[in-house]
Amino acid sequence: MRLFLIFIFSVNCGFIFAQQQFGCGVQPIDSATAVNLPWYDNNQALSDYLQARIGTTDPSARGDSNPLYFIPVRLVIYRDNAGSELSSISSAFANDILDATNDIFFNAQSAIQFYVVDVDFVNNNFYRTDISDFGNTIDLFASNKEYGPVNIHFIKNTKGSFSNTSGYAISPFYPAVPTTEWSCFVRTHGAKGRGDENVQNDFDEISTTLAHELGHVFGLLHTHHPGRLLSLASNDDNATIENSCYQEFRSRVAENYWYDGCTSTNNKKKCQINGDFLCDTEADPNVSYEEFSNGQVKKGSG
Numbered sequence: 001m002r003l004f005l006i007f008i009f010s011v012n013c014g015f016i017f018a019q020q021q022f023g024c025g026v027q028p029i030d031s032a033t034a035v036n037l038p039w040y041d042n043n044q045a046l047s048d049y050l051q052a053r054i055g056t057t058d059p060s061a062r063g064d065s066n067p068l069y070f071i072p073v074r075l076v077i078y079r080d081n082a083g084s085e086l087s088s089i090s091s092a093f094a095n096d097i098l099d100a101t102n103d104i105f106f107n108a109q110s111a112i113q114f115y116v117v118d119v120d121f122v123n124n125n126f127y128r129t130d131i132s133d134f135g136n137t138i139d140l141f142a143s144n145k146e147y148g149p150v151n152i153h154f155i156k157n158t159k160g161s162f163s164n165t166s167g168y169a170i171s172p173f174y175p176a177v178p179t180t181e182w183s184c185f186v187r188t189h190g191a192k193g194r195g196d197e198n199v200q201n202d203f204d205e206i207s208t209t210l211a212h213e214l215g216h217v218f219g220l221l222h223t224h225h226p227g228r229l230l231s232l233a234s235n236d237d238n239a240t241i242e243n244s245c246y247q248e249f250r251s252r253v254a255e256n257y258w259y260d261g262c263t264s265t266n267n268k269k270k271c272q273i274n275g276d277f278l279c280d281t282e283a284d285p286n287v288s289y290e291e292f293s294n295g296q297v298k299k300g301s302g
Contacts, residue, residue: 024209025168026216027134031228033173034277041272043279067106072117072149073098078128078156079121087128087156089188089200091119094154097186100207101214114214117149127153129197131185132160137168138176141183150217152210153185157197166190166201167209169216184213221276223248224284228273248275248283 039045053068075094080087098114105112127140145151158165169184170176186209190197228246245262247270254270256262271279 024212024216024222025134025137025162025165026171026221027174027176029171029174029221034228037173037277039272040277041268043272046278046280067113068111069113071112071114073114074118074120074146074149074151075116076120076122076144076151076153078125078154079123080125080128081123083121083123087125088121089154091121094119097154097203097207097210098152100203101210104207104211114150118146120144128156129159131155131158132162134176137162137185138180140185141170141180142177145179145183149182150214151183153183155185155187156189157187158190166205167213169213171216171221172219182217184210184217186210186213220278223276223281246274250283252279 034040075091075098077088077091077094079085095116098116102113105114122144127136127143131137131140140153140155141151144153162168165187167184167186170180170182172181175181186206187201188206189200244260245256245265249270252269252271256265256268256270256273258266262268265273269279271277271283275283
C-alpha cells in the first residue's frame with residue numbers, strides 16, 4: 001500500500017518544505033536495509049506494482065477511480081497534566097486537519113484516504129510540550145500505541161534539539177522498537193517564522209505537515225536523504241561530499257561508473273541507489289536540511 005504514496009510525496013514534498021519554517025524528522029535507514037528495498041536499483045518494481053493494481057502506470061490516471069485504500073487512523077491529542085480543554089486542540093479541529101489532509105491526498109491522485117476510528121485525549125504535559133530528542137519521541141509513540149490504525153499524535157510544541165521540528169514519523173523500514181511503527185506526530189503551536197509556542201499554527205500548515213509525515217509512515221524518505229551512506233545523515237549539505245558515488249543527481253539517467261571509483265555500483269542509476277532511491281521524485285542533492293529550514297533553495301548538480 002505504501003507504494004501509492006510515491007506520487008503524493010513527489011507532489012507535496014516540494015511545496016510543504018517551501019512553506020514550512022520548521023524541520024521534519026525521520027530516522028535514517030542503514031545501507032543493509034536500503035539495498036533490500038524492493039525498488040532499490042529497480043524502480044520498474046513500482047511500475048509493475050501499479051500496472052498490476054490499477055492497470056496503468058500513468059500518474060494522471062491514478063485518481064480516476066475511487067480510492068483503493070481506506071486506512072484507519074487514531075488521533076491522540078495531548079493536554080496538560082490537569083486535562084484542561086484549553087491546553088490542546090479540540091477533537092473537531094483534529095478531525096478537520098485530517099479532512100484537509102485527505103484533500104491533499106485526493107488532489108494528488110494518490111488513491112488513498114484516511115478515516116478516524118478513535119480519538120483519545122492524554123493528560124501528559126511532558127509529551128505535550130517537552131519532547132526534545134529522538135528518545136523522547138520513541139517514548140511517546142511506545143507509551144500510546146494502538147495496533148491496527150496509524151497513530152497520529154498532536155502535541156503543542158517541542159524543545160531542545162527538536163525545537164524546530166514540526167513533525168516526526170517512524171518509517172516501517174527502521175522502527176526503533178516494535179511498538180513505534182505506524183506512528184507520527186505533528187505540533188500544533190509555534191507560529192511559522194516567529195517561533196511563538198503559544199500561537200496555534202495555521203490550519204494549512206498542520207495539514208500539509210501531517211500529509212508529509214504520513215508519507216514517511218508508509219516508507220518514503222526525503223529526496224535529500226543521504227541514501228546508502230548513513231554517515232551523511234549528519235552532513236549539513238550532502239553535496240559537499242567528495243565521493244559522488246553516494247550523491248543523487250538531478251538527471252534521472254545519470255549512472256555510477258567504475259572509473260569514477262564506483263566499482264561496486266558500476267552502471268547503476270544514481271536516482272535508484274542514492275537519495276530516496278526513487279527516480280520519479282526529483283532530486284535536490286545541493287539542498288541541505290539546514291537550507292530547507294531557512295527557506296534557501298539551491299539547484300541540484302548533475
